[in-house]
Amino acid sequence: MKEFLEFFSFADANVRYVTLGSVLLAGSSAVVGCFTLLRKRALVGDAVAHAVLPGVCLAFILSGTKNPFILLVGAFITGWISLILIDFITSRSRIKEDTAIGLVLSVFFGVGILLLTAIQHSGNAAQSGLDKFLFGKAASLVGEDLIAFSIVAILLLAATILFYKELKLLCFDETFAKTIGFPVRGLELLLTTLTVLAVVVGIQAVGVVLMAAMLITPAAAARFWTDRLGVMLVLAAIIGAFSGVAGAFVSYTAPAMPTGPWIVLIVSMIAILSFALAPNKGWIARILRRRRNKKLILEENLLKLLYHLGEDRQDYTTTRPLQELLDKRAIPAKEAKYGLAKLRAQGYLERSKAGWSLTPEGIKRGRRVVRLHRLWELYLTQYLHLASDHVHEDAETIEHIITPELEQRLLEELNYPELDPHSARIP
Amino acid sequence: MNAFWIILTGSLVASCCSLLGCYLILRRMAMVGDAISHAVLPGIVIAFLLTGSRDSVPMLIGAGLLGVLTTFLIEFFHRYARVQSDAAIGVTFTWLFAIGIILISVFAGQVDLDQDCVLYGEIAYVPLDLWITEGGLSMGPRTVWTLGIVTILILSFIIIGYKELFLTAFDPGYAAAIGVSTSLWYYLLMTAVSLTTVASFESVGAILVVALLVAPPATAYLLTDNFKTMLILSVMLGVVAAITGYYLAVWIDGSIAGAIATVTGIEFMLAFLFSPSRGILISKKLIQPVQH
Structure with a gap:
């Protein structure tokens, strides 16, 4: 109980950073995840998460610094390329989408690992910490990260609200959207960009593998409670944010516990309970x-x-x-x-x-x-x-x-x- | 000699994965393979905790069980709770992987596994872990033996069950009509995938397993229309990737697993662009006959 009060008084700056960071990350990626889930493309988030790694490494090799902004730009570029490639491979050959996702995911990640290990073996002292991208570092978020998280979270939410109607139509009736003259291709790119943005930022907190869960799981859980998109978005954000706080709390009470996996474990339990217990569905x-x-x-x-x-x-x-x-x-x-x-x-x-x-x-x-x-x-x-x-x-x-x-x-x-x-x- | 053992290990992993991958991509289940390769982690950790050793047999059993459980959970969420199938895959494997990582952190003192190893393995250490008999005779690296046995198992599985696997992949309706149990062969295939994943796990990690499960079969799929040719071709592509990948890794001093995955990607890109029948740079100029 004492720990509970201590944690939720947020007196400790570190607790504040970690909690706020987790909430922003989990909430905003859950919102973007809803759209990818409804477009039946939930797993592309997984591909982007893996494809970010070579971008980070290349940015480091080219710039020679660990400036987070430059690394993020690198991550953003390869993440984006990976999604475009998946689309390109599926549309231009007989390779099916699941194969294309698996292919892009593993090959990009392989390239990333190759570059990362090459950097590590090169003896460059500045490289330490790059591997944080692999497993995340939710427990050691600092004020600087928080600013980046907040900016991206606000961007994502603003874009969602601004283009709510268009994105909704894209998810439910693409053909109709096309016929009434919506720039469907542009909207797809917008959604792709939002997904990549959410992944690039989120990955620093929970790591490559678990990032997929931040996108998919809250959305999948929310889908079971409602048929309205607006409600689903809010619900997914709440589920994500709640797991963020809960995960931060667990790793606060037991410092050996990794925050990211706990966030994922909690959000998964909520999702599985929703699958089982939600009324109607x-x-x-x-x-x-x-x-x-x-x-x-x-x-x-x-x-x-x-x-x-x-x-x-x-x-x-x-x-x-x-x-x-x-x-x-x-x-x-x-x-x-x-x-x-x-x-x-x-x-x-x-x-x-x-x-x-x-x-x-x-x-x-x-x-x-x-x-x-x-x-x-x-x-x-x-x-x-x-x-x-x-x-x-x-x-x-x-x-x-x-x-x-x-x-x-x-x-x-x-x-x-x-x-x-x-x-x-x-x- | 070390190079030989490493390349041999890589080739064995490549052969098992490529063979099974052909079935996975034809069944549109590439991402289920990806999910299994991540989700076996808790099985490995639990087997490790129970037996207290890195002995291969309990790990194979533990992870094999987890692999089947993953498949079962995905099916269950999809069929009974009506979760859409991609979401079912995503939820299941991240959940199990998170449990695995948490188990590793909880028992950090007792589990000699680390997170990096889980993701990209360390094939370079393969030659160091030798199997030495009581007489002091060195029988070569332990991993090679495990992988060799698994490869033989997978090969015999595919040879013995060739007809059933073929039918259930291409025409499940017909297979069911002539009395081949589709779900039995489905779960057998998934067990085989889990076994391969675990056997390859320590040496090459979860991601390379996925690369080898997906990339060589996908490349072969662009090069041929004959299923048997596709099986053989994908094994060859996998082995070539293992050999080239090793030298690429040595050249730029990086992870061998990462390099092998990179080479599989290059192979796919070449086939995608230049495949005689389907390359996008070639087929534009030819009028494709309708194929049945």
Whole structure:
């Protein structure tokens, strides 16, 4: 607790720098990451992160200094070239995009490593610290870095806000953007530039490999909570910033811990929890929905079955034993019993010693399912000209889905029909 | 003699990687290979912590398991949680890599692995770690033995499963129809990729593995339409890169792994520009017949 207070009072200048730096970096790259993710090009960030290394080394070799600005320019140039190359290779040969990304990523990095080791072996004393680009140095950020981070973060956010509408269109409907005369090529270059900028700066904090996570993971997590781009951007920025603070806190309490990997670990946990738990899109929500649908289908099938049995003699309230139901339609006995009990609890069925019978409510609902089934069969034969022996399977599925509005439209469209294609009466 | 061992190691890595890479790029899974090569790190560290040695067998097992787990996680996120596939790859491998780095920092005193080695290895040290029998007889570098065995395994895997691997890569629908399990062969292939990655890890690091998995097969892909030729060609390209890369590294006094990756890149660039059938400087002038 003491450490917690100490950390969050931000009395220590170092803590201030590290925290603020991590927040700026993680927040701004998350925003850019949203756009690359939506364009289904999440992994190009990874390629840029690796491709930055030769640029840094070349800048050092050519200029002979470790001036951060010159190194950043070098990094920016090769990062940018790598993205252009990926596009060029994919468009001008039969190499697929994933191969092109892997190729550019590993070859640029290989060149970078070759140059870096050559510099290290050359005995030039000024070189120490260049390898910070490989693994980052989030824990030792200083005021100077912070200024660079803030400038880039503000640039990125400003560009995003300024070109929000254009970028949005680029992500969701490129063709439309082209037809209404947006400079799509220019916007692509803008997005490329923003990505490279985010990577070049971020890489100093978390390193080459983990930079990809700063772009991809918060965006992927945010995507699960919303369908609106604006909300997604804000959410991704918050998730990124939170992980930034949390990572800085962990390495503050345990100084041996590297900040970058902890930021990534935390943001990954948030993402994985989002994949599992997010309402609507999450894995668990999906399972529950499937189970609910399955239950609904079982119940409706049982009601339909009882209604069918009653149809022959027009007495829907006769009590029928379970075996009679199972003979008519192959439902696993255990499932059937469960469904019947459920329906009874909802007031659609009554149970006596002899078996099960429909209540007036149950008759109504059973009749509706049968009606929808037959309406749909009729619709398929009349409008799609399917043979009448081909329509049953399809109607079996759709009868559980049709809404009352659709039912009304079907009735109107079919002119309130009396008989279905099998000459059974439509109730 | 040292040069011989280093080049031999490089060539063995190149052969395994290039062979498997052909399947990866045809299945559009190059980045899954990249992901596996990073994600095996925690497996290596855990195996190291459990056994307390750099013995190859536990490491191979640990990393092999992690490789399969990575593939499984990517599939799981993509299929069940409906994460888009590139994001699933990105999230999975950075997460596992971060765990690996954290494990290394936590057990820094006990783990004789460092971060640089993870990324670009140190093939130059290969000849120093000799396997000396109890009789005092030197059998050559340990890594060469491990890699040799892995190469034989991979080769026999590809020869024995040639038909299945071929079918599942090119026509999974047909493969499934004639009773070849696509997911079984998918996971077998991924296990093979993980094994190769780990065996090559110490000597050449994660990135060179990716370079050799992707670049020689991609180059060969531009040069031929025949799959068998592509396999053989990519192995040859890989071996040439290993030899040239070694001398390039000696010449400019830099990392051998980096130099080999650089050469694979140059090979690709040459094929991209001058390939007789598909080079962008050549094919413009010819009218390409429609190929089936």
